[in-house]
Amino acid sequence: MISSDVTKDIADLLAAHGIPEREVYLDAENSGPVFPEALEAMHNAYLGAGRGHPSITHRIGWETYETLYTRSLMIGEALHCKPDEIVYTHSGTEANNLAVTGLAQAGGKRKKIIVSAIEHLSVIFPAERLQEHGYTVVKVPVDGEGFVDLDFLSEQVDGDTLLVSIAPVNHEVGVKQDIRAIIELVKDKDEAVKIHCDACDAFCRMPLDMERLGIDLASFSSHKVYGPKGVGALYVKEGTELEPIVRGQLSTQKLWAGVENIPGIVGFAKAVEMMTQNREDYITRMTALRDRLIRGILDEIDDTLLNGPAGEARAPDNVNISFLNCEGEAMTVEMSLKGVYLSSGSACTSRILEPSHVLLALKRKYEEAHGSVLMKTTPFLTVSDIEYVLTCFPEAVQRIRSISPFRGG
DSSP states (O other): OOOOHHHHHHHHHHHHHOOOSSOEEOOTTTSOOOOHHHHHHHHHHHHTTTSSOTTSSSHHHHHHHHHHHHHHHHHHHHHTSOGGGEEEESSHHHHHHHHHHHHHHTOOSOOEEEEETTSOHHHHHHHHHGGGGTOEEEEEOBOTTOOBOHHHHHHHOOTTEEEEEOOSBOTTTOBBOOHHHHHHHHHHHOTTSEEEEEOTTTTTTSOOOHHHHTOSEEEEEGGGGTOOSSOEEEEEOTTOOOOOSSOSOOSSOSSSOSOOOHHHHHHHHHHHHHHHHTHHHHHHHHHHHHHHHHHHHHHHSSSEEEOSOOGGGBOTTEEEEEETTOOHHHHHHHHHHTTEEOEESOTTTGGGTOOOHHHHHTTOOHHHHHTEEEEEOOTTOOHHHHHHHHHHHHHHHHHHHHTOTTTTO
């Protein structure tokens, strides 16, 4: 057996941490709870009509293909698109990469890609990588709440523009863009420009009609709708040309090689069904919990800042607050000891302790960005959970500020 110091270190850390008497999970941005119904559907798929390979010509293969197709119908119904316009990946990150890189590799003379300054890094990084191949990347600035500058966007769209990628809902500060106005602006300037939306945080939280909106490409993630991890999807409007970015043996899809994760897709579809059937109730509950959490923190703790807009302009589940004279990573540890699980800044940058590019784009100072905490409410939480969280924050903030080198302003 090969021993691992890392494994031992983690075991020691967990032992020192212990198991809190009460736990509240607020880190649904990065991963989170799964609907029990989705888990049950996955279990049944593993044992039954989802255990085979959907492109193999025998009974189990045919059953598995039927399972894949019927679930695509369910997801397509929620998006108002055809089932064959859905390409399955293993995450929203992969879907974003396929959209940006696959469109560029499909050819054509256009060499400009426009993204907002607060896009997910899985949009920004592949776009920036294309600069090595002669592409120009333009980042649209945002105001202090995260709304894109429409005048700047309009000025930048021209005959060389290949793609505009702007998320309807930002993953970190929850700002809801007027995506219809953005699409109309771009298409009025040049109908040939492709529109991509990273819709991972918008799906099942706001209406998304692919056909009416006129979106060409849109990315989705199963775990963002409380389905299993390891499943994502890209909507590709019929007639939109993409080049595969993963090479290998094809199954039922021409844009993503390998065997589809059928049980995962089954769980994804079930989660979409749960969210769409209960959307009004879930949104109302998550919004109420969101507002209680925001008010409780801002009213009771000094030197706190809400990042992103308030009210209807904000995603129903998003809470992002900066605690001045605090370090966000220290806050995640301190709250974890109390059984409250949240994240600091952006999960994409937290491991290297860099300030969130989203918050910097909102003109937050470095110290404000470093002190940010991101939380997401879910249908699984209760008012009692939020009240418990609000009792934990003051003590955690006081302790961190008491040892902070920035105390005293």
